[in-house]
Amino acid sequence: MQPVRVVDLGEVSAVRSQAVYHAVAYAFTEDSPDTILLVSSYEPYVSIGFHQEAEREVDLEYCRAHGIPVVRREVGGGAVYLDRNQVFCQWIFGRPRVPANLEERFRWYCRPLVETYRALGVEAYHRPVNDIQVAGRKIGGTGAASIGAAEVTVGSLMFDFDHDLMARVLRVPSEKMRDKVFQSIREYVTTLHRELGHVPDREEVKALYLDRCAQVLGRPLEKGFLTDREEEVAAELERRFSSEEWLHQKGGLRESHAVKIHADVLVTEVTHKTPGGLVRLVARLREGRIDDLSISGDFTLLPAWAVGALEQALRGLPVEEDALVQRVRDVYRALSVQAPGLAPEDLTQALLLLGGVR
Amino acid sequence: MAVYRACEIPEDLYYDVDRDVWVRPESDGTVTLGMTDPAQAQCGKVVNITFKPPGKALRRGQSAAIIESAKWVGPFPTPVTGVVVAVNEEFRKDILLANRDPYGRGWLVRLRPTAWETERGLLLDGPAAVKAYRRKIDERGVHCIRCVE
Numbered sequence: 392m393q394p395v396r397v398v399d400l401g402e403v404s405a406v407r408s409q410a411v412y413h414a415v416a417y418a419f420t421e422d423s424p425d426t427i428l429l430v431s432s433y434e435p436y437v438s439i440g441f442h443q444e445a446e447r448e449v450d451l452e453y454c455r456a457h458g459i460p461v462v463r464r465e466v467g468g469g470a471v472y473l474d475r476n477q478v479f480c481q482w483i484f485g486r487p488r489v490p491a492n493l494e495e496r497f498r499w500y501c502r503p504l505v506e507t508y509r510a511l512g513v514e515a516y517h518r519p520v521n522d523i524q525v526a527g528r529k530i531g532g533t534g535a536a537s538i539g540a541a542e543v544t545v546g547s548l549m550f551d552f553d554h555d556l557m558a559r560v561l562r563v564p565s566e567k568m569r570d571k572v573f574q575s576i577r578e579y580v581t582t583l584h585r586e587l588g589h590v591p592d593r594e595e596v597k598a599l600y601l602d603r604c605a606q607v608l609g610r611p612l613e614k615g616f617l618t619d620r621e622e623e624v625a626a627e628l629e630r631r632f633s634s635e636e637w638l639h640q641k642g643g644l645r646e647s648h649a650v651k652i653h654a655d656v657l658v659t660e661v662t663h664k665t666p667g668g669l670v671r672l673v674a675r676l677r678e679g680r681i682d683d684l685s686i687s688g689d690f691t692l693l694p695a696w697a698v699g700a701l702e703q704a705l706r707g708l709p710v711e712e713d714a715l716v717q718r719v720r721d722v723y724r725a726l727s728v729q730a731p732g733l734a735p736e737d738l739t740q741a742l743l744l745l746g747g748v749r
Numbered sequence: 750m751a752v753y754r755a756c757e758i759p760e761d762l763y764y765d766v767d768r769d770v771w772v773r774p775e776s777d778g779t780v781t782l783g784m785t786d787p788a789q790a791q792c793g794k795v796v797n798i799t800f801k802p803p804g805k806a807l808r809r810g811q812s813a814a815i816i817e818s819a820k821w822v823g824p825f826p827t828p829v830t831g832v833v834v835a836v837n838e839e840f841r842k843d844i845l846l847a848n849r850d851p852y853g854r855g856w857l858v859r860l861r862p863t864a865w866e867t868e869r870g871l872l873l874d875g876p877a878a879v880k881a882y883r884r885k886i887d888e889r890g891v892h893c894i895r896c897v898e
Contacts, residue, residue: 441815441822442797467796467817491889493793493821520793521820537823643797643817644841 395608396424396615397601402475405436405460406632407625412481412545413465414625415617416538423541425488427604427612428481429597435474435553436460437560440467441536444642450562459560462632463640466534466545469651472560476551476582476590477531478597480504482544489542497521497533500544503603504531507548510599513586522654528581529653548596551584552576561650567673567685568660572650575675575683579652649676649748656682659748663741665690667732670741680709681745686738692730700726701738710746715739751879756786756893758882759852763872765828766881768810771852772829772872780829780865782813783856784847787886790893793819795844800836800858807831809868813858829868831860848896 400411408430415426436459437449445451445461448470454461482500490496501517508515508523508530518524521533523546533546558573584590605612617625631637649659652675660673668690675683684702692698704722708714719735719742722728751758758764763772769788773781784792797817807813812824813833836858840846847855862868873881885891 440817442799442817465822467820467822491791491891493791493819497820533820535821537821643799645797645844
């Protein structure tokens with residue numbers, strides 16, 4: 392069995408931490424060794440998914456003013472704030488040695504990460520398709536791409552995570568939505584720091600991880616370096632990834648209207664025009680149900696405290712017309728709600744927009 | 750139409766089995782390309798696509814679109830050299846078209862081929878394509894499912 396090359400790059404610039412695994416993939420040939428890269432960025436930055444539109448997803452002015460680079464990756468998913476408290480574990484393997492089925496591929500990739508967390512006393516598990524979780528909280532996401540002749544699978548060891556800045560760097564339609572994103576990250580994302588009460592030694596954790604990789608892959612690991620060719624491609628990609636043209640590349644056909652916190656949880660804001668005025672909903676959805684909800688707008692609804700009662704009463708419901716309209720009618724009746732131009736059916740139409748969000 | 754492990758392989762199309770792409774010659778001399786049923790099943794629900802724009806000349810093997818599915822991003826390579834004449838804008842309204850109807854409404858791009866006479870010979874069709882796909886489906890343990898909702 393051919394050994395797997397391990398290249399520990401330590402801490403590098405933001406753009407290099409992204410460029411380098413793309414470079415190993417682009418330079419990959421039949422003779423290239425399967426490679427595991429370990430790398431962190433010494434500077435905080437925002438990484439955006441391949442199809443995202445930077446202006447729409449990220450508060451670029453804030454990032455510019457605070458010297459936070461924004462780097463587009465050729466892997467999918469959403470915008471994420473990263474700093475030196477994550478060690479990226481990037482696998483660049485030849486296609487024949489990667490499970491063809493995507494779910495299996497993530498199980499294969501996540502196993503050493505899960506086992507490393509477990510060895511540290513954190514009860515992590517793989518939540519298909521591609522999350523790693525601890526008691527319902529996400530501890531790092533993963534992603535995959537076919538780049539050149541290689542298959543790339545990436546994720547991280549999550550030592551710590553800056554919730555505040557993650558919520559701050561995103562472009563969201565309102566501060567209410569930002570609050571909800573912030574609360575949701577706190578509630579649904581975890582780290583080694585949070586689970587253990589301290590940040591474990593990086594080198595020890597990396598050694599543990601590599602040991603688990605060797606076991607799972609059933610292959611020896613061999614420390615190595617990047618080749619001249621890989622460095623050359625990396626330098627080229629660093630230039631491309633730093634360019635305004637690459638950052639502002641147009642997004643794909645579809646725009647996302649939600650911030651995904653983990654596999655089952657997303658936060659979104661929708662607005663709907665009713666005869667009684669504009670209704671704005673900021674909601675957190677969990678497994679397709681309303682997990683948390685704020686209702687606002689320029690409508691009139693009396694008694695005023697009935698808005699809070701509605702928010703409360705709608706929690707836990709699936710985004711389905713019958714269930715929603717029934718519950719809204721019940722609250723209107725029980726509290727003798729007066730809302731000119733905002734009948735239960737109108738509010739329900741606004742709520743149903745949450746169902747179309749992805 | 751051949752069906753193997755729930756994967757449909759229409760026998761009236763040409764296939765690049767390695768790249769998982771089907772090709773249909775049209776009466777106006779263009780060719781239509783799309784993802785095969787096993788390809789859409791393996792990639793999972795598509796969440797986004799970026800097409801190469803009409804007018805773009807592509808060599809065989811170059812990417813005609815970049816597809817993002819559940820946490821994977823990869824190229825949609827053309828097995829045919831030619832110029833893009835149309836891309837399927839219907840994906841704007843329904844991003845799951847290829848997951849619902851990979852050989853029909855879920856086509857991806859249409860090209861005006863520039864080397865069709867030579868390149869056609871590199872593709873498989875009819876029983877040869879079905880045989881190659883059966884082998885590939887077995888090797889990869891694919892079982893096809895379609896999106897219906």
